[in-house]
Amino acid sequence: SNTQNTDLDLVVVDDSFATAGLQFGQWFDDAGTWRHYGYNALDTIQDGIDSVNVNGTVDVYAGTYDDDLQIVIDKDMEITGAGKGITVLNPAGDTGSSGDARGWLLVDSGVNLDLSGMTLDGDGTLIYQGIRHKGTGTIDDVAFENILYNESGPDYQGTAVAAFNGGTGDLDVTDSTFDNIGRIGVVYSGTSGEFSGNTYTGKGAGDWLDY
Numbered sequence: 001s002n003t004q005n006t007d008l009d010l011v012v013v014d015d016s017f018a019t020a021g022l023q024f025g026q027w028f029d030d031a032g033t034w035r036h037y038g039y040n041a042l043d044t045i046q047d048g049i050d051s052v053n054v055n056g057t058v059d060v061y062a063g064t065y066d067d068d069l070q071i072v073i074d075k076d077m078e079i080t081g082a083g084k085g086i087t088v089l090n091p092a093g094d095t096g097s098s099g100d101a102r103g104w105l106l107v108d109s110g111v112n113l114d115l116s117g118m119t120l121d122g123d124g125t126l127i128y129q130g131i132r133h134k135g136t137g138t139i140d141d142v143a144f145e146n147i148l149y150n151e152s153g154p155d156y157q158g159t160a161v162a163a164f165n166g167g168t169g170d171l172d173v174t175d176s177t178f179d180n181i182g183r184i185g186v187v188y189s190g191t192s193g194e195f196s197g198n199t200y201t202g203k204g205a206g207d208w209l210d211y
Contacts, residue, residue, distance in 0.1 A: 013048040015063040066090035081118030084143040094126040103132025111135035119143040136169035151182035158182015164189040
């Protein structure tokens with residue numbers, strides 16, 4: 001028989017929970033595991049991040065997620081998706097153009113994040129930095145698409161990953177893809193790490209930059 005899972009070391013996120021008629025605090029059968037809606041089964045990625053234990057895992061199920069203007073990761077964790085093109089994040093609006101507001105995803109200083117198996121698609125919005133990363137960790141098997149911030153001027157911006165942690169550790173970016181990026185795929189500034197197995201597709205001729 002199934003047992004009720006109250007573990008916050010693993011939190012699952014599914015955009016269909018909200019439309020499934022579940023009530024806050026309700027137990028339900030999630031493919032053979034009894035989960036607690038509103039505690040370890042949530043609708044939005046930010047709610048999953050806020051709820052999971054330090055060093056826990058947020059498992060983002062297949063779907064399209066556009067609930068959060070800025071997603072803030074403020075503790076060590078792993079965030080996994082069901083795969084590129086299967087788990088898709090869309091921003092709820094434009095990012096800012098200065099300071100931490102530039103980041104669609106913001107990884108705080110001292111945080112280790114392992115991110116994998118999803119697409120970050122900024123289509124239809126202005127995204128200065130897809131991930132503003134002040135921490136360490138890994139980005140593996142992630143597709144970055146349409147990370148643009150007035151790419152033809154006046155800003156000529158759009159960076160998929162901006163990594164700067166003051167030399168406190170590595171950020172590895174592996175087996176990921178970069179398509180229709182405003183300016184830079186990954187910029188390392190005072191941060192070390194491995195960049196391998198990635199594919200960057202330029203925008204072709206135009207009034208913009210690709211590097």
